[in-house]
Amino acid sequence: MSTQRQKQPDEPETQEAPTDQEMKAEASPQQKRLQRKREQQSAREASADEGEPEEETVHLKVFRYDPEVADKQEPRFDDFHVPFEKGMTVLDAVMYARDHFDSSLTFRHSCRQAVCGSDAFFVNGKQRLGCKTQISDLSQPIRVEPLPHQEVVKDLVVDMDHFYEQMHAVEPYFQSEDLPQGELEEQRQSRENREKIKMSSRCIWCGACMSSCNIAAGDNQYLGPAAINKAYKFAMDDREEEEIKEHRLRILEQEHGVWRCQTQFSCTEVCPKDIPLTEHIQELKREAVKKNLKFW
Amino acid sequence: MSQSYNRGLIEDFGRWKEFSAGMWAWIFHKFTGWMLIGYLFTHIAVLSSSLTSPEAYTTTIQGLESLFIIRVLEVGLLAVAVFHILNGIRLLMVDLGVGLEAQDKSFYASLIITGVIVVASVPTFLDGVTF
Numbered sequence: 001m002s003t004q005r006q007k008q009p010d011e012p013e014t015q016e017a018p019t020d021q022e023m024k025a026e027a028s029p030q031q032k033r034l035q036r037k038r039e040q041q042s043a044r045e046a047s048a049d050e051g052e053p054e055e056e057t058v059h060l061k062v063f064r065y066d067p068e069v070a071d072k073q074e075p076r077f078d079d080f081h082v083p084f085e086k087g088m089t090v091l092d093a094v095m096y097a098r099d100h101f102d103s104s105l106t107f108r109h110s111c112r113q114a115v116c117g118s119d120a121f122f123v124n125g126k127q128r129l130g131c132k133t134q135i136s137d138l139s140q141p142i143r144v145e146p147l148p149h150q151e152v153v154k155d156l157v158v159d160m161d162h163f164y165e166q167m168h169a170v171e172p173y174f175q176s177e178d179l180p181q182g183e184l185e186e187q188r189q190s191r192e193n194r195e196k197i198k199m200s201s202r203c204i205w206c207g208a209c210m211s212s213c214n215i216a217a218g219d220n221q222y223l224g225p226a227a228i229n230k231a232y233k234f235a236m237d238d239r240e241e242e243e244i245k246e247h248r249l250r251i252l253e254q255e256h257g258v259w260r261c262q263t264q265f266s267c268t269e270v271c272p273k274d275i276p277l278t279e280h281i282q283e284l285k286r287e288a289v290k291k292n293l294k295f296w
Numbered sequence: 297m298s299q300s301y302n303r304g305l306i307e308d309f310g311r312w313k314e315f316s317a318g319m320w321a322w323i324f325h326k327f328t329g330w331m332l333i334g335y336l337f338t339h340i341a342v343l344s345s346s347l348t349s350p351e352a353y354t355t356t357i358q359g360l361e362s363l364f365i366i367r368v369l370e371v372g373l374l375a376v377a378v379f380h381i382l383n384g385i386r387l388l389m390v391d392l393g394v395g396l397e398a399q400d401k402s403f404y405a406s407l408i409i410t411g412v413i414v415v416a417s418v419p420t421f422l423d424g425v426t427f
Contacts, residue, residue: 032397262322263322263390263391265316266316268318269318278390278396278399279396282396285391286392
């Protein structure tokens with residue numbers, strides 16, 4: 001239809017194309033994901049192109065709550081009609097609403113490009129990153145709520161303390177005793193190992209997975225998908241010694257660790273960085289079993 | 297935090313329209329599991345009538361099987377058991393890390409196969425029973 005986007009498909013191909021045969025096999029899940037993304041994108045563009053009226057507004061229903069303002073102590077939804085622009089995200093829309101209609105509208109945001117992980121909202125019944133969610137993908141009115149299962153501090157701001165506590169509980173830092181010989185030596189990681197932990201290292205701590213998990217909602221001590229994924233990143237890192245990996249598995253195999261996961265795939269569905277969280281949790285379950293059952 | 301507002305459980309059954317395949321699979325698996333446990337007790341109760349005498353067992357079974365509602369419940373039991381088995385295999389695959397990206401498709405497949413088996417079993421289960 002439109003001529004301006006014709007060149008798009010071959011563009012990412014050249015960036016991602018692996019050179020040797022072995023790498024090709026390694027990169028295939030990512031390529032599949034990229035492929036899927038591209039398809040979704042083209043479908044999106046196709047639907048967006050199907051002529052909508054020019055002077056268009058977006059109808060937002062935004063959750064409002066403020067314990068310090070008398071008429072906002074009882075939570076309510078405010079309606080905002082924001083002029084639509086091509087490529088507008090949910091974050092753009094709430095920012096417009098804040099800048100033009102109600103400056104007291106409060107929400108966290110920083111980088112606006114899905115890197116900082118501060119603007120995870122509950123948009124139309126799903127945990128999404130505001131800056132990564134296109135308005136054109138959503139049906140209106142768009143309900144923007146703070147993340148479920150966390151306490152609301154004000155408007156769209158939730159208390160993330162518990163999430164951060166769980167993240168820190170898995171000791172999310174590299175702790176190898178084994179330092180390289182020379183002063184300027186580096187702790188090198190093999191390419192294969194890097195590929196293995198690549199997806200898990202993409203976590204931006206937005207808390208969408210934890211919020212979507214209804215096991216974490218019922219069990220406050222459950223580490224949650226994000227923390228387990230963080231532990232996966234380090235437990236699967238070959239540069240750490242076997243004892244440290246065992247120490248990590250001891251944390252994870254506790255009652256409120258990996259075994260709480262009941263594979264509902266909610267976290268994997270909502271993760272804005274497409275981390276296969278359930279897969280990682282399942283792999284750690286197998287590692288935990290293997291550590292305790294040794295028949296050989 | 298000085299003051300904050302707890303909205304309680306958002307992700308409850310009121311949001312069932314937004315549940316994803318994995319969530320439905322989990323709910324159905326729990327539900328069918330409890331149904332099967334419930335059936336286990338009735339099963340033991342019926343079987344234990346054979347402790348009194350062989351005739352008591354025969355009359356109990358014949359009496360139950362002559363009831364239309366029991367035949368319908370048997371079809372339901374088959375549906376529950378077949379789904380639980382098929383989804384159990386799916387969960388086994390998930391635990392082994394096989395085909396996690398196809399977990400939603402395997403859930404739909406187990407639903408369809410359950411439906412086919414149940415429909416195919418109806419003539420057998422409702423054979424020779426009157427209202």
